[in-house]
Amino acid sequence: MKKLLLLLVSLFFTWNASAQEKFTVSGYIKDAANGEGLIGVSVYVQEVKTGTQTNPYGFYSLTLPKGTYNLVLTYVGFEKITKKVELLSQDVKLDVELKDDSKLLQEVVITTKKADDNVKSLEMSVNKVDIKTMQKMPALLGEVDIIKSIQFLPGVTSVGEGASGFNVRGGGIDQNLVLLDEAPVYNSSHLFGFFSVFNPDAVKDVKLIKGGIPSQYGGRVSSILDVRMKEGNSKKPQFSGGIGSIFSRFTYERPFLKDKGSFIVALRRSYIDILAKPFLNSELKGTSFYFYDFTAKANYRVNEKNTVFLSGYFGRDTFGADFGFNWGNATTSFRWNHVFNNKLFLNNTIFYSNYDYALQSDLKQKNDQDAFRWKSNIITYSIKPDFTFYPNTKNTITFGGQLTYYSFNPGQAVAISGGVERTIGLDDKFATENALYIGNEQKLTSKISLQYGLRYSLYNYLGKGKAYELSPATNDAERRSISKTTEFGWGKSIQQYGNFEPRFAANFSLGQDNSIKLSYNRLAQYIHLLSNTTASSPLDVWTPSSNNIKPQLADQYALGYFHNFSDNLFETSVEVYYKDLYNQIDYVRNADLLLNPAVEADLLFGKGRAYGAEFYVKKAKGKFNGWVSYTLARTERKIEGLNQNNWFPSRIDKTHNLSVVAIYDLNKRWTFSSNFTFSTGTPASFPTNKFIWQGYALPHNYYDTRNAYRIPASHRLDFAATRQTKYGFFKRGTGEWVFSVYNVYNRRNPFSVFVRQNETDPTKTEAVRYAVFGSIIPAVTYNFKF
Numbered sequence: 001m002k003k004l005l006l007l008l009v010s011l012f013f014t015w016n017a018s019a020q021e022k023f024t025v026s027g028y029i030k031d032a033a034n035g036e037g038l039i040g041v042s043v044y045v046q047e048v049k050t051g052t053q054t055n056p057y058g059f060y061s062l063t064l065p066k067g068t069y070n071l072v073l074t075y076v077g078f079e080k081i082t083k084k085v086e087l088l089s090q091d092v093k094l095d096v097e098l099k100d101d102s103k104l105l106q107e108v109v110i111t112t113k114k115a116d117d118n119v120k121s122l123e124m125s126v127n128k129v130d131i132k133t134m135q136k137m138p139a140l141l142g143e144v145d146i147i148k149s150i151q152f153l154p155g156v157t158s159v160g161e162g163a164s165g166f167n168v169r170g171g172g173i174d175q176n177l178v179l180l181d182e183a184p185v186y187n188s189s190h191l192f193g194f195f196s197v198f199n200p201d202a203v204k205d206v207k208l209i210k211g212g213i214p215s216q217y218g219g220r221v222s223s224i225l226d227v228r229m230k231e232g233n234s235k236k237p238q239f240s241g242g243i244g245s246i247f248s249r250f251t252y253e254r255p256f257l258k259d260k261g262s263f264i265v266a267l268r269r270s271y272i273d274i275l276a277k278p279f280l281n282s283e284l285k286g287t288s289f290y291f292y293d294f295t296a297k298a299n300y301r302v303n304e305k306n307t308v309f310l311s312g313y314f315g316r317d318t319f320g321a322d323f324g325f326n327w328g329n330a331t332t333s334f335r336w337n338h339v340f341n342n343k344l345f346l347n348n349t350i351f352y353s354n355y356d357y358a359l360q361s362d363l364k365q366k367n368d369q370d371a372f373r374w375k376s377n378i379i380t381y382s383i384k385p386d387f388t389f390y391p392n393t394k395n396t397i398t399f400g401g402q403l404t405y406y407s408f409n410p411g412q413a414v415a416i417s418g419g420v421e422r423t424i425g426l427d428d429k430f431a432t433e434n435a436l437y438i439g440n441e442q443k444l445t446s447k448i449s450l451q452y453g454l455r456y457s458l459y460n461y462l463g464k465g466k467a468y469e470l471s472p473a474t475n476d477a478e479r480r481s482i483s484k485t486t487e488f489g490w491g492k493s494i495q496q497y498g499n500f501e502p503r504f505a506a507n508f509s510l511g512q513d514n515s516i517k518l519s520y521n522r523l524a525q526y527i528h529l530l531s532n533t534t535a536s537s538p539l540d541v542w543t544p545s546s547n548n549i550k551p552q553l554a555d556q557y558a559l560g561y562f563h564n565f566s567d568n569l570f571e572t573s574v575e576v577y578y579k580d581l582y583n584q585i586d587y588v589r590n591a592d593l594l595l596n597p598a599v600e601a602d603l604l605f606g607k608g609r610a611y612g613a614e615f616y617v618k619k620a621k622g623k624f625n626g627w628v629s630y631t632l633a634r635t636e637r638k639i640e641g642l643n644q645n646n647w648f649p650s651r652i653d654k655t656h657n658l659s660v661v662a663i664y665d666l667n668k669r670w671t672f673s674s675n676f677t678f679s680t681g682t683p684a685s686f687p688t689n690k691f692i693w694q695g696y697a698l699p700h701n702y703y704d705t706r707n708a709y710r711i712p713a714s715h716r717l718d719f720a721a722t723r724q725t726k727y728g729f730f731k732r733g734t735g736e737w738v739f740s741v742y743n744v745y746n747r748r749n750p751f752s753v754f755v756r757q758n759e760t761d762p763t764k765t766e767a768v769r770y771a772v773f774g775s776i777i778p779a780v781t782y783n784f785k786f
Contacts, residue, residue, distance in 0.1 A: 023087035025094055026061035026342040026390075029054050029073065032097035035234030035255075035262065039205050041098070044072045050393045050443070056205070056228060057307075057337055059345055061390035073098065076620075077132075091342050093304075118571050119562045122441060122451045122507050124517040125211030125575060127153045131203055135783075136663050138675050138718035140194060141245045142740040142779035146206055146227065147188055147196035152659040152675065154575075154614035154629040155210050159652055159682050160714065160751040162772035164193040164537070167652045168210050169579060170610025170635030171222025174529030174542075175552070178225045181297070181311045183331035184380060186355035187538055188225075190291040190317055191270070197315050197329060201240055201251040202266035202295045204230040211558040211577060212505040212519030215439040215453030216386055216398055221523040221554035221581065229297045229311055232262035239733075244781040246272050247291075261300035268293050288324065291317040309335040317538070327357035327538040345388040353380040357538050374413040374595070378527075378542045381405045398453070399438040406431045406527065410541055411595045426597050430462040431544040433526050439503065447509040455501040459526040461546050463488030467495075470548055470601055477641030479588045480601045495547040499524040514563040525552040530599065532587045541593055548600040553582040571618045581608035586639040606639035608650065626662040626673075633657070643706040649683040651707060656680045671722040678715040683707030686767070687755055696762045699755050712769075714749035718742050733786020742777040749773065 029041045037058025044051035045062065047069050054060045062071075064087055071083045071094075078098040085092055127150065134149045147166055150156050157167045165173030165188060178185045180198070188196050205228040209217070217224045230253070237254035247270035255262045269292040293315030301307045316328030331353045338346040356377035361370075386400040412425040439453025469484035488494050505519040528549065531540040545551045560575035584606050587593075591602040612633030619625040635653040638646070660676040686709050687699030718741065725735040748771040758764040 021066045022063050022392075023066060023089075023091050024061060024063045024342040024390075025069075025071070025085050025087060025092045026059070026339075027093050027095040028058045029060065029075075029096045029098060030058055031078075032099045033235065034232075034238075034253075035097075036204060036231055038075055038078075038098065039228070041073060041075045044074070045393075046070045046072060048393070049446075052390070052393070052396070055345065055388060057347065059337075059339070059388075061343055061345070063343065063390065063392045093342070118573065119513060119515045119564055120507070120509070122449050122505050122517070123212065124505065124507075124519055124560045124562075125155075125209065125558050125577070127156075127208045127210070129153070129206060131200055131206070133663070134200060134206075136671055136673050136720070136722060137661060138673055138720035138740050138742065140742050140779075141777065142720070142738050142781035143195060143244055143246065144200040145196050146198045146200065146203065150206070150208055150225070152627075152629065152661050152677065153208065154616050154631045154657075154659075155577075155612070155633070156208070157631075157652070157654050157657055157679065158193075160772065161716075161749055162193050162751065164189040168208075168223035169556075169577060169612070170581075170608070170633065170650065170652065171554075172529065172652065174527075175220050175222035175525060175554075176225055177217065177220035177223070178227070180227050180313055180331055181229050181309075181333040181351075182335070182349045182384070183313075183333045183351035183353045184219075185313075185329055185331065186353070186378060186542065187327060187329060187357075189538075190293075190315070191289075192319075192538070195247075195291075197293060197313070198227055199249060199251075199266045199268050199293060199295050201242075201249055202229050202264060202297070204228045211521065211556050211575075212451070212517075213503060213521045213523065214398070214451065215437040215455045215501070215503045216400065218402075218435055218437070218455050218457055218501060218523065219404075219433065219525060219527075221525045221552050229295065230264050231297060231299045231309070232264035234259060234262035238785065240783075240785040242781055242783040245779040246270055257300065261298060263298035264296065266295040289319045291315065305339045307337040309333070309337070311335075325357065325359045325539060327355070330354045343390045345390075346385065347388075348383070348385045350383045351381075354378075355542075359539065370418065371416040372413065374411060375409070376411045376539075376541065377409045379407040394443045396441045397439070398441075401436045402434065404433040406433070406544060408542060408544055410543065410599075413595055424595060426595060427465050429465055429544055429546075431526070432460045432462065434458050449507040449509075451503075451505040453503045455503065457499050457501060457524050457526075459497045459524075459545060459551060460493055461495040461544055463492040463494055464490040465494065466597075467547050468598055468600060473604075473640065477588055477604055477639075479591075482598055482601060495545070497524075497526065497545060497551050499551065499553065513565070513568070514561070517558075517560045517562060519556075519558045521556055523554045523556075525554075528552070528585055530585070530587075530593045530603075532591050532593060539594075541599070543599070546600065549585070549603065550583040550605070552584065555580045569619065569621055571616075571620060573614075573616045575614045575616075577610075577612060577614075579610040581610070584608045584637055584639070586637065586642060604639050604641055606637060606642075608635070608637045609647075610635045610650075623665045624662070626660070628661075629657075629659045631657040642704075644704065648706040648708070651683060653683055653707075654680045669724045673720045673722075675718040676716070679713065681711035681713050681750065684709050684711050684753055686753075687765070690765055692763055697757050697765045699765055711750045711753045714747075716742075716747055716749060717744040719744055733784060735782065735784040738781040738783065740779050740781075742779070743773055744776065746774075746776050 029038050039056050041054040043060050052060055068086045074080045129149055134144050139145055155169045178188050207226045209224040232253040234255045239252055241250040249268045251266040253264035270290045273290045295313050297311035299309045312332045314330050318326040333351040336348045358375040360373040382404040384402040389397040408429040410426040415422045435457040437455040441451045443449050467486045468482050470480040471483050501522045503521045508516045526545045528543055529540050556579040558577040562573045564571050586604040588602050615630045618627035635650040636647045637650050658678040663673040665671050685707055688702045689700050691698045720740040723737045750769045751772045752770050755765050755767050758766050
């Protein structure tokens with residue numbers, strides 16, 4: 001492996017040696033108002049017409065020939081400034097704080113980047129939505145939601161209103177790597193998908209990567225959602241929060257230790273259970289349905305070269321009465337930033353993530369004579385040293401590695417009957433996933449930029465545990481039998497997989513305001529979410545790759561044209577993509593996924609493909625702005641033994657997806673916004689005939705076709721109005737009222753359609769259309785800051 005890295009360095013890095021003496025200017029760029037490091041600030045050198053951008057921690061580095069230069073620093077929503085730098089005899093450290101541009105405060109900031117970045121940068125298939133924009137968009141019950149907001153972007157869908165997670169370019173919800181300060185979040189939803197786990201008051205940056213994924217990311221085959229938390233106001237104490245129709249938020253941040261550090265804590269708790277209690281009948285009096293979460297982060301600057309960060313998230317949902325279930329995420333991230341010198345930057349991350357979920361039938365009485373309790377979880381530990389090397393203005397090299405350890409508890413259950421307790425459970429499963437990666441972002445010429453890299457991942461499925469050998473598969477998609485069972489001791493390797501994952505992206509400039517971009521990436525995924533329902537639930541089972549379950553692989557190709565109009569007033573893009581998916585999982589009829597020690601025998605495997613075109617038009621400046629996105633796409637699967645071995649639409653396939661977001665700043669006090677969305681209905685399988693047996697109708701699919709029909713299309717319109725108040729709480733700070741109307745024209749969008757026996761005549765069958773929302777939902781929220 002060491003030889004491989006040395007070879008990659010020699011291949012990736014072209015250093016044009018020169019006898020001319022060179023020096024480096026480097027430092028951090030921060031927000032003057034709160035001391036937060038600014039991500040993606042443009043640092044442009046006028047004299048040599050080149051530059052760079054700050055990394056996720058606000059650090060930048062430029063190596064230039066000896067001389068005097070003017071550095072132009074630009075960032076949307078902040079004052080543009082120019083700094084004179086003399087690189088005559090030594091390197092220069094230059095830290096800068098940028099101030100808000102008061103003239104731009106009335107405008108909506110759609111993305112935090114320079115105006116022509118969509119054309120000039122190497123990034124394609126990447127979307128960013130600023131938190132300030134999300135706060136202006138209409139939302140369910142008036143509450144800002146990151147996951148719901150990104151679903152208005154091209155290529156992003158869900159299976160329906162109220163569904164957990166999101167789907168990107170034909171991928172399942174488990175195929176998205178959702179990161180909160182670099183720790184994975186396995187279930188990003190509260191209240192069955194109505195809200196996300198991310199508290200917007202504590203979020204600093206949101207970035208969705210759908211293609212052209214850099215080599216430092218791995219572990220999923222569809223997309224990366226990288227969410228970065230705020231670091232806390234290092235200038236002064238600050239309170240903020242909101243009181244809404246369904247939950248309230250409270251955030252506190254301040255500096256500490258003589259301004260060397262800062263912290264932020266954010267709390268949320270829903271109270272729909274409290275509001276609904278007076279209206280519940282006697283049978284539902286003890287019902288609990290609520291969520292809460294706690295988000296915190298602290299940072300401390302040890303010295304000029306070392307900064308440490310500690311962040312965490314802890315959240316839980318509870319639902320049920322005498323019988324109920326709960327689930328929750330817990331993450332902790334410790335990061336150490338170290339500047340070795342003005343060209344080499346290190347971010348070392350150690351994280352812990354635990355997602356657990358449970359069922360129990362004795363929520364009120366813990367000593368019932370008859371009860372059932374079931375729990376399961378997935379725990380992840382990891383360390384990831386990530387280096388960034390800035391050799392010159394034409395190359396930025398990233399390299400590093402990651403060590404990850406998984407512990408799976410597929411299910412432990414206790415059943416009590418007549419006071420007699422019986423334990424039912426599955427053995428824990430263990431695995432490691434390790435990786436090395438290297439990449440380079442290179443400005444080949446003034447018109448051609450490249451980003452290329454390679455990641456090698458090595459997976460090991462470990463004992464203590466049992467490995468099953470299964471009988472050969474048949475073509476009728478029936479459950480396979482176990483032919484042999486082998487016991488493995490603690491730490492013994494049961495199965496290994498290794499994959500090279502090349503990454504490539506290119507930008508070909510066609511002029512000042514248009515370019516062509518292309519990308520390719522291979523991705524490997526070694527853990528899987530087992531779910532045979534229309535929409536995933538919190539109780540679905542995570543399982544590792546094994547001797548019977550191979551890792552999922554994906555190859556994605558993308559080509560895009562990017563063009564800006566009217567001095568960057570309008571940004572447009574068209575992207576086409578094609579994705580091959582391998583080792584995709586499906587299920588035998590009546591698959592048993594819970595507490596099944598041989599669940600692998602109920603799985604089917606095949607391949608998938610996804611392809612489409614994404615159109616995007618955005619107006620990023622002025623009082624009236626927003627965007628329109630349209631995606632034409634197809635997602636298909638081919639599973640041995642299903643659908644007569646022919647291709648069939650995936651359950652997440654949506655042919656047409658249209659989203660419109662419009663925001664209008666009337667004046668300093670009033671902002672109006674509207675969302676509209678339209679999408680094709682998801683595929684479904686329905687019976688083609690029925691049998692009558694003992695007076696009951698039994699639906700039957702004679703041709704055994706899969707997803708040959710579609711439920712009706714969905715569409716919805718939302719409105720919101722935001723009014724700024726003169727003062728906040730106790731006549732301090734600022735405040736705002738948010739008035740919103742969700743589902744303005746009372747559309748009953750179908751979540752699913754299913755066939756059942758008629759309630760009055762069981763010899764007849766009927767199709768039932770189920771909608772999560774069936775009415776207009778108005779809401780009022782009050783937000784404050786002081």
